[in-house]
Amino acid sequence: MAKATRAAAAWRTYREVSKPGSPGLMTRVRAMPRMVGAVMRGRYAGMGRSKLALLGLGVVYIVSPVDVLPDFLMLIGVADDFGVFLWLMGSLLGESGRYVQHERAVIQARLDQV
Structure with missing residues (x-):
């Protein structure tokens, strides 16, 4: 992922998290x-198990000592980890924001039934 693309993805994530009415950062975390x-129990259809598995692979890649581009290659080796980290955080924060909105909608629907 190019440096400009990573920066744009980080900026989009920041804008989404800081948007008025949107769930805040700590709420998402x-x-x-x-x-x-909820995904594992099949109670949230907004995200499939395959995407959850892909996010899990991203976590494993970051914490794993085995890299596609070894970290001893200085900037190049660290850049691939950083790119995966930015993708992972953007994806997790985006998905968790949609999940919080889903939870709020379910709660509101229950309240409307009462």
Whole structure:
């Protein structure tokens, strides 16, 4: 991923998180474990298990000592990890924001039934 593309993705994520009425950063972070559980139990159709698996592979890639581009290649080796990190954070924050909105809609629907 090119440097400009990573920067644009980071900027889009920041704008989405800071948009008025949108779930804030910490709300999204706290929702991530609930989202993963809901996807695994089949209670959230907004994200499939395959995308969850892809996000998990991103986490494994970042923490794994084995890299496509080894870190000893200085900037190039660190850049691939950073690119995966930016993609992972953008994806997780975006998905968790949609999940929080889904949770709010479910709660509102329950309240409307009462």
